[in-house]
Amino acid sequence: MTGLLRVGERERFMLALILPAFLVLGLFQIVPVLLGANASFRSWSLFNPQKTFVGFENYRRILTDPLFYGTVLPNTFLFMAASVTGGLGAGLGLAVMLNRRFRGARLVRTAILLPLMVPPVVAAIMITWMFNDQFGIVNVVVQAVGLEPVPWLIYRWTSLAIVVATDVWLWTPWFTILILAALQTLPPEPHEAAKIDGAGPWRLFRHITLPLLQPVLMVCVVVRAIDAFRVFDIVWTITKGGPARSTETFSIYAYKQAFVYLNFDLGAAASLIGAAIIMIVGGVLYRGLSAVVEVSR
Amino acid sequence: MVTRRRFLGTVGVGTAAAGLGWPRRARGQQMELKIGYMPHPIHENSIKWMKQWASQNKVTLTLVPTSYEVYVEKMTANLTSRGGQYDVIWHNDDWGQLWGRYLEPVDDVAAIKKMNRFLYEPPFVWEGKDTGVAFVETIGTFFYRTDLIKEGEFPHTWPELVQTGQRLQKEGKVKWGFTGGMKYPHGWFTFFWSIWANGGDLMLPLHERRNEELAKAGWKVGIAEPAAVEAVEFWWDNIKTHKIAPPGQPGYSRDDANAIFMAGDAAITMADTTLYGKFNDPKQSKVAGKLSVASFPMGPRATFKSIAWRDAWAWAIPNHVDAGKKKAAKEMLNWLNLNEEAQVDLWKATGGFPPNEEVQKKLIQSDPTFRKFRAATVESEKIIHGAFYFARWPEFFATGIDHMVRAVTGSRDQIKATLAEGAKKMSEIAARA
Amino acid sequence: MAPGWRRAFFGLATTAVTLLVMFPVAWMVLTALRPASGVFYVHRGTEFTLANFGEALAKPEMTESFINSAIIATFATVFSLAVTITSGYMLSRFHGAVASLWFGLIYLFRCIPYISWVIPLYLLTQWLGILDTYWGLLLPHVAVHVCFFSWIMKGFFDSISPDLEAAAYIDGCSRWGAFFRVALPLATPGIVALFILCWLYTWNEFLFALILTGSRTPMLTVRMAQFVHETGIEWHLMSATGVMAIGPALVVTLFAQEYVVKGLRI
Numbered sequence: 004m005t006g007l008l009r010v011g012e013r014e015r016f017m018l019a020l021i022l023p024a025f026l027v028l029g030l031f032q033i034v035p036v037l038l039g040a041n042a043s044f045r046s047w048s049l050f051n052p053q054k055t056f057v058g059f060e061n062y063r064r065i066l067t068d069p070l071f072y073g074t075v076l077p078n079t080f081l082f083m084a085a086s087v088t089g090g091l092g093a094g095l096g097l098a099v100m101l102n103r104r105f106r107g108a109r110l111v112r113t114a115i116l117l118p119l120m121v122p123p124v125v126a127a128i129m130i131t132w133m134f135n136d137q138f139g140i141v142n143v144v145v146q147a148v149g150l151e152p153v154p155w156l157i158y159r160w161t162s163l164a165i166v167v168a169t170d171v172w173l174w175t176p177w178f179t180i181l182i183l184a185a186l187q188t189l190p191p192e193p194h195e196a197a198k199i200d201g202a203g204p205w206r207l208f209r210h211i212t213l214p215l216l217q218p219v220l221m222v223c224v225v226v227r228a229i230d231a232f233r234v235f236d237i238v239w240t241i242t243k244g245g246p247a248r249s250t251e252t253f254s255i256y257a258y259k260q261a262f263v264y265l266n267f268d269l270g271a272a273a274s275l276i277g278a279a280i281i282m283i284v285g286g287v288l289y290r291g292l293s294a295v296v297e298v299s300r
Numbered sequence: 301m302v303t304r305r306r307f308l309g310t311v312g313v314g315t316a317a318a319g320l321g322w323p324r325r326a327r328g329q330q331m332e333l334k335i336g337y338m339p340h341p342i343h344e345n346s347i348k349w350m351k352q353w354a355s356q357n358k359v360t361l362t363l364v365p366t367s368y369e370v371y372v373e374k375m376t377a378n379l380t381s382r383g384g385q386y387d388v389i390w391h392n393d394d395w396g397q398l399w400g401r402y403l404e405p406v407d408d409v410a411a412i413k414k415m416n417r418f419l420y421e422p423p424f425v426w427e428g429k430d431t432g433v434a435f436v437e438t439i440g441t442f443f444y445r446t447d448l449i450k451e452g453e454f455p456h457t458w459p460e461l462v463q464t465g466q467r468l469q470k471e472g473k474v475k476w477g478f479t480g481g482m483k484y485p486h487g488w489f490t491f492f493w494s495i496w497a498n499g500g501d502l503m504l505p506l507h508e509r510r511n512e513e514l515a516k517a518g519w520k521v522g523i524a525e526p527a528a529v530e531a532v533e534f535w536w537d538n539i540k541t542h543k544i545a546p547p548g549q550p551g552y553s554r555d556d557a558n559a560i561f562m563a564g565d566a567a568i569t570m571a572d573t574t575l576y577g578k579f580n581d582p583k584q585s586k587v588a589g590k591l592s593v594a595s596f597p598m599g600p601r602a603t604f605k606s607i608a609w610r611d612a613w614a615w616a617i618p619n620h621v622d623a624g625k626k627k628a629a630k631e632m633l634n635w636l637n638l639n640e641e642a643q644v645d646l647w648k649a650t651g652g653f654p655p656n657e658e659v660q661k662k663l664i665q666s667d668p669t670f671r672k673f674r675a676a677t678v679e680s681e682k683i684i685h686g687a688f689y690f691a692r693w694p695e696f697f698a699t700g701i702d703h704m705v706r707a708v709t710g711s712r713d714q715i716k717a718t719l720a721e722g723a724k725k726m727s728e729i730a731a732r733a
Numbered sequence: 734m735a736p737g738w739r740r741a742f743f744g745l746a747t748t749a750v751t752l753l754v755m756f757p758v759a760w761m762v763l764t765a766l767r768p769a770s771g772v773f774y775v776h777r778g779t780e781f782t783l784a785n786f787g788e789a790l791a792k793p794e795m796t797e798s799f800i801n802s803a804i805i806a807t808f809a810t811v812f813s814l815a816v817t818i819t820s821g822y823m824l825s826r827f828h829g830a831v832a833s834l835w836f837g838l839i840y841l842f843r844c845i846p847y848i849s850w851v852i853p854l855y856l857l858t859q860w861l862g863i864l865d866t867y868w869g870l871l872l873p874h875v876a877v878h879v880c881f882f883s884w885i886m887k888g889f890f891d892s893i894s895p896d897l898e899a900a901a902y903i904d905g906c907s908r909w910g911a912f913f914r915v916a917l918p919l920a921t922p923g924i925v926a927l928f929i930l931c932w933l934y935t936w937n938e939f940l941f942a943l944i945l946t947g948s949r950t951p952m953l954t955v956r957m958a959q960f961v962h963e964t965g966i967e968w969h970l971m972s973a974t975g976v977m978a979i980g981p982a983l984v985v986t987l988f989a990q991e992y993v994v995k996g997l998r999i
Contacts, residue, residue, distance in 0.1 A: 016908045020823035021835055024816040024879045031876035032842050035853035049376050050398035114751045117758050120982035122937035122954045125975045128961050129761050132968055136548030137560055138773050154548030157709055184926045188892055222888050226881055233846040236939055245483050246551055247706040258848045262373040264695035274849030282844045307867035339959055364948040367959060374944060377852055383859045385947060559966045563773035584769045
């Protein structure tokens, strides 16, 4: 404790480094979150904030809602797993590809970064439009190969698949750019040493590149997993959680509680429950990935 | 712009900004009224006329467009926190119960006396006082293509609707007989009209909208009653058996359905009359110039000849606005509804009924299209409200639609069970204070 | 495999992936070029027009929102990087209670979904009197980036050996001197990469732009969505604006991309 309280030159430097970030975070995130957390223990509808204290009643109601544990959480985990795996695989592949020198590399690199330049909400509207059962280009292709047009957005699994595909499309460049930056800062010595030892490209990648990328990959996976768990805008734009609430993820569920049903208290409780879950999942993921990478090294 | 210059000045590049010469907003000592609205043709038409009033009365109008997506939550947060971001706000009929306590009574706006009282009770009444000044009536009607269906041959019953659709599709004249929005929050254009046209309702007693009476009846939900079950079965059949409606319809918003109609791919659709302007615009719509309207085809159980809903969009004034502005805002809203030119322009530009009934009477005399629209809608035997006015309506309504969508996409013999499950949940929601 | 085959396969795969990735954007460009009446069946018909761009820009708030989005994106990025470079450096170089506490806080708040605090944030900015101003939108953006960027920056500094800074101390550099003269230049490629990501993220952000703005700070994404959400089915106008919005994003990316490569060669 004394170590924490003693403020020497080193401590002053440390605190000065984080102070600006802390102030902004504190005022514009921590305070609003605490305000929301306060509401989750009270009876607080958006249109008539009575603010009477109800203890854990709101939490109880969310946790006993069959929709929440039966549909919303499975959807959220499924979405997270599919989106992170897809994005990581594609991003790693593209980064390795772009790390080589070939003609047109610049063009390809720009093209692959294109999804980053499209606002997710516009991308989601565009995707919805492409999958429109009457006018969409996807059904034109489906019909061209002789199949019946598919009403994509009235089934749970096709809707979810579209949302996942959109998310992978949007976030692959994000993985690519960070992994590529890491690839380019890798020291060349281990590769050269291994090449002299006669290692093939796959073994080089598997045993040299991948372990060296570990810190970046781990941060990417954990951060993306957290973000995918909280996904909101593209699900909202493409399915609004439909058909009949079957593709709701936990942010959609919390949003609907708070802003469609105007139960601000329940919405706040739901988002804090979700935050607790993802904190644990993120921690486990981080530990687990560290262990896996350690073993395979 | 003032905001931008102040910001850029603060971060130290103010001079550069000034050098680029961004336009300066004239800011005299004029009174300012901040209008909170959704960017929609109807609102824009109404605001166009507000601007005329403002320039005559030396008032500055500041327009604060807010997306529909977040309109209710943003406005609600603003009203409950008495934020003062707005002086006049758009107020939809089914938000009356949410906002009533935060709004200025507007009984002293004389123009309200010229409107149909039905529009106001109960949606825009809070503790006996009016809380909004209507600026357009919002009424649903059937639009159909006169190049495919002769006026006077429009189907009057559900079987006729199916026959007409199938005939046109078989003759290769059109891709779909009918289309309409279905998913939340668009159920009016399929599920709701058909439930009403089959003599059913979302809650019972039939067509009752007063909360005291609904509470007395134990918040009884009507969507598992035969009239409503048949209506949902009707849609199941239309999509899967008769195939007069697109298979993707359970996922449609009103915009999806409107697009199909405007692309010339459906013979009939159901929409608000306020869309007439868009449907009839040759730039956007392939069916412009060949449109007519009709009242709902009736279901087998209906005991009346015709039915329509009749509601309104209003402007309202938050009660924390200061007295001078309240007075000016009321004068403006009064002027807007007494100005015949403005009222007629609203109808001509958009297809929305102007709420001033004296103007409507004149339009009946002078405008055959208006006459046709009236006959198809407000001259129906039964006139009801298209929503309910208890606080939990948004959740109630969403739960209802979700179960109807589930029923219509599931197996046909499960429809009744799914609706019964929904009815139980909806009743609990409505009963919650 | 023979090298020729291998190269052909690589080329083919690259082309296929590139086309697939580009398709939705290409489709948006095509939609933007169709007249209003041809927009239902984008793949049918041969009428093309540039009028949509003019029509989309005709609304005065459209140019406004282009400028606003650029200002917010640029300054939010600059501020975010400024506060998180130091914060990431601290996390990388120091251990102990304060660092763990700070990391714990960052992790905790990264996990909480925006939607749970966006309404309190709205009320807070209103109470502070900065609702519907640049600061009212910019500072929450910076707050969002604090968590993630501190973390990423920590990773960048982790990959730079602290030995060089130790050498600088020996040469008489202060802590700040070592940070600015030694660590910061070495982290530049990463910082530039983050600059692109942050700029694009803010330029494209929707939820804050939707809730924390009003008449004075219209933002581009909100305007674009309105073509489809409010006035309904004006896909051609949304696409036209979307195509125009990619312009600045493309410039930033191309510029910074070059920078990344240059930074890395040093």
